[in-house]
Amino acid sequence: MPIAICPLPSPPPLPMSHDPLQILSERFLDAMRGAFGDRLPEGADPMIAASRNPQFGDYQSNAAMPLAKALGMKPRDIAAQIVEKLDLSGVAEPVDEHTIAGPGFINIRLDRGALAGLLDALDSPDLGIEPPESPSTIVVDLCGVNLAKQMHVGHLRSTVIGDTIARVFERLGHRVIRQNHLGDWGLPIAMVTRAVMDRAAKGEIDLDAIDLDELDALYKSAQKSCDPESAGEAAAENLARAKTTLVALQSGDAETVAAWKRISDITVNECVAVCARLHATVLPEHTAGESTYRDELAGIVDDLLSRGVAEESRGAVIVDLKDAGIAEPLLVRKSDGGFLYATTDMAAIRRRVQKFGGDRIIYAVDARQSLHFRQLFAAAKKAGYAKRPDGTDAQLDHAAFGTVLGEDNRPFKTRTGENVKLADLLDQAVERAGAAVKEKNPDLSPEDQRIVAEAVGIGAIKYTDLANDRVRDYVFSFDRMLAFEGNTGPYLQYALVRIRSILRKAKAEHGVDEAALGGDGAMLRIEAPEEKDLALLILRFPGVVRTVADSLEPHRLCGYLYEVSTAFSGFFQNCPVLRAQDDVMRLSRLRLCRLTGRVLESGLETLGIVALDRM
RNA sequence: GCGCGCGUAGCUCAAUUGGAUAGAGCGUCGGCCUCCGGAGCCGAAGGUUGCUGGUUCGAGUCCAGCCGCGCGUACCA
Numbered sequence: 253m254p255i256a257i258c259p260l261p262s263p264p265p266l267p268m269s270h271d272p273l274q275i276l277s278e279r280f281l282d283a284m285r286g287a288f289g290d291r292l293p294e295g296a297d298p299m300i301a302a303s304r305n306p307q308f309g310d311y312q313s314n315a316a317m318p319l320a321k322a323l324g325m326k327p328r329d330i331a332a333q334i335v336e337k338l339d340l341s342g343v344a345e346p347v348d349e350h351t352i353a354g355p356g357f358i359n360i361r362l363d364r365g366a367l368a369g370l371l372d373a374l375d376s377p378d379l380g381i382e383p384p385e386s387p388s389t390i391v392v393d394l395c396g397v398n399l400a401k402q403m404h405v406g407h408l409r410s411t412v413i414g415d416t417i418a419r420v421f422e423r424l425g426h427r428v429i430r431q432n433h434l435g436d437w438g439l440p441i442a443m444v445t446r447a448v449m450d451r452a453a454k455g456e457i458d459l460d461a462i463d464l465d466e467l468d469a470l471y472k473s474a475q476k477s478c479d480p481e482s483a484g485e486a487a488a489e490n491l492a493r494a495k496t497t498l499v500a501l502q503s504g505d506a507e508t509v510a511a512w513k514r515i516s517d518i519t520v521n522e523c524v525a526v527c528a529r530l531h532a533t534v535l536p537e538h539t540a541g542e543s544t545y546r547d548e549l550a551g552i553v554d555d556l557l558s559r560g561v562a563e564e565s566r567g568a569v570i571v572d573l574k575d576a577g578i579a580e581p582l583l584v585r586k587s588d589g590g591f592l593y594a595t596t597d598m599a600a601i602r603r604r605v606q607k608f609g610g611d612r613i614i615y616a617v618d619a620r621q622s623l624h625f626r627q628l629f630a631a632a633k634k635a636g637y638a639k640r641p642d643g644t645d646a647q648l649d650h651a652a653f654g655t656v657l658g659e660d661n662r663p664f665k666t667r668t669g670e671n672v673k674l675a676d677l678l679d680q681a682v683e684r685a686g687a688a689v690k691e692k693n694p695d696l697s698p699e700d701q702r703i704v705a706e707a708v709g710i711g712a713i714k715y716t717d718l719a720n721d722r723v724r725d726y727v728f729s730f731d732r733m734l735a736f737e738g739n740t741g742p743y744l745q746y747a748l749v750r751i752r753s754i755l756r757k758a759k760a761e762h763g764v765d766e767a768a769l770g771g772d773g774a775m776l777r778i779e780a781p782e783e784k785d786l787a788l789l790i791l792r793f794p795g796v797v798r799t800v801a802d803s804l805e806p807h808r809l810c811g812y813l814y815e816v817s818t819a820f821s822g823f824f825q826n827c828p829v830l831r832a833q834d835d836v837m838r839l840s841r842l843r844l845c846r847l848t849g850r851v852l853e854s855g856l857e858t859l860g861i862v863a864l865d866r867m
Numbered sequence: 868g869c870g871c872g873c874g875u876a877g878c879u880c881a882a883u884u885g886g887a888u889a890g891a892g893c894g895u896c897g898g899c900c901u902c903c904g905g906a907g908c909c910g911a912a913g914g915u916u917g918c919u920g921g922u923u924c925g926a927g928u929c930c931a932g933c934c935g936c937g938c939g940u941a942c943c944a
Binding site: 299301302303304305307308312314317318320321326327353354355356357398435438439440542565566567568569570578579580581582583585586587588590592593596619620621622623624626652654655688692693719720721723724725726727729732735736737738739740742743745746747749750753754757758761792795796799802803807808811812814815818821822824825826828829830831866867 | 869870871872873880882885886887888890891892893899902904906907908923937940943944
């Protein structure tokens with residue numbers, strides 16, 4: 253098909269996207285083709301971006317500079333020729349002396365009518381995020397609790413970050429499969445199972461009534477009893493009994509399996525309850541314990557050996573990864589014949605890609621396991637376990653996160669060096685939030701205060717965890733996250749509360765129903781600078797959600813929502829809504845409020861943070 | 868030793884994946900309530916982005932080498 257050398261006299265009228273980045277990209281690409289024709293390099297990018305500084309317009313194209321070399325021209329001349337062919341009718345203001353600036357930046361200012369039109373188009377049920385033409389299947393590994401152990405801060409990050417990543421892909425219309433890779437197999441599990449069975453036999457515990465706190469204590473004492481350092485002579489015998497229990501468990505001994513199952517149920521129930529309180533979608537059906545792979549492990553190793561992917565070394569079986577640039581091999585079988593977590597993880601990749609149809613497998617796991625995942629991913633690809641039906645490999649990502657630190661900059665622990673129980677941490681946040689709510693809004697009923705405290709306290713913890721750059725460590729501080737100032741969860745919740753308050757009042761005092769504000773009910777008029785700032789931000793929403801999906805960095809959504817909230821505050825301060833000069837302006841501003849509120853609602857929902865009517 | 872990560876205002880953190888004059892909050896100083904929720908808004912001061920080179924029109928961002936901190940590094944998970 254021949255390429256049109258001449259610029260089209262008018263842009264194609266349809267389809268009209270509401271994403272300015274896309275519209276401008278198309279217009280600029282047309283202009284670039286018009287200006288340079290066949291000389292335009294393959295894949296030349298208009299490089300449209302929202303401008304950081306209002307003085308440089310609303311959007312800018314940085315296309316001219318990279319083209320300088322290929323075209324053998326000065327960037328400013330290139331920019332001039334692009335602008336010459338540029339048709340921005342119906343989108344942006346005409347060019348002026350500021351259009352080309354610096355080395356060759358092309359600055360664009362949307363015209364007010366187009367801005368309103370774009371906002372209007374975005375004001376759809378999906379807020380400008382259309383379902384993908386072909387949805388992908390995304391598997392998210394999250395939570396990762398261990399049998400007979402309470403959830404602690406380490407699980408907080410995996411659960412919160414993993415759930416948010418899952419929500420982002422769901423928001424974009426993809427199919428998401430959550431996997432809680434429960435640590436329910438192996439020698440440590442056998443130790444605690446043995447301990448539980450012994451105590452039950454002696455009548456010291458009641459298996460029907462035992463709770464996770466007791467199991468947690470038993471887990472620790474069982475570990476100690478097998479450690480020569482603390483148990484001395486008895487350790488060897490205890491360890492031997494644990495190994496015997498492991499064999500019994502593996503061979504399906506009814507009594508052992510029953511005890512193990514009971515421990516598992518208690519753990520999963522408690523985990524699901526904590527996750528529910530965290531407002532994170534982790535349900536019993538997402539549980540995929542290591543035990544569910546137990547029958548595949550021998551086959552995995554045999555398969556790897558028979559195809560030459562793995563080899564024997566020092567009595568163990570390894571996958572050599574030097575060709576992938578990794579010095580350390582992946583161990584898939586110990587010299588005593590036992591399997592390792594790497595073996596299980598290999599089986600998990602195979603299941604997730606080849607059985608579940610995963611296109612992208614994402615692990616929300618501590619950064620300290622980086623090497624393990626580099627090895628695992630390389631080995632899985634080498635073995636072909638990540639291969640999709642079309643022959644290409646699924647994308648494997650380790651969404652690594654840093655450590656939660658205490659005020660002393662050491663990993664967050666109690667004074668005695670124990671892990672902090674996650675449920676206790678949540679209680680404390682809710683209690684502190686409750687005190688603040690009581691002080692700031694004493695008129696709320698006790699019941700409402702309780703609901704608000706729960707949403708604010710939990711939201712504050714989650715938001716802090718999500719708002720920091722994922723891979724960095726961060727310092728846990730109730731005071732900072734509950735200060736209700738700056739980039740915090742409560743600030744976003746408050747911004748939304750104010751919006752909802754206005755909408756309630758609009759109905760009560762002006763009879764304006766919220767539903768009537770969509771579509772033709774209220775014409776948008778974007779005039780004041782604060783209105784324009786807010787409008788431009790709202791238009792960025794779909795792009796931000798996609799960026800989070802690409803980068804797996806939820807903090808980008810947090811930062812964006814914070815910007816929307818501050819822009820709304822500026823608007824709210826300077827632009828009277830209910831007391832606007834006339835009905836048209838009032839309706840326009842109410843609609844802008846509602847649209848802002850919908851972006852915040854959708855954003856908070858994607859972060860898994862509860863939106864409130866009052867606080 | 869080797870590998871991975873991090874280093875940005877006094878403190879806690881951003882910076883549209885290489886774009887223009889590095890931005891927020893806290894703290895400090897100064898303003899804004901006959902006004903839709905003040906848990907708010909506006910302003911001021913505060914920076915050699917750990918150091919030194921390099922790549923290019925352009926570097927907090929990429930590369931190399933140092934410095935500092937953290938975490939890993941063959942049979943725990």
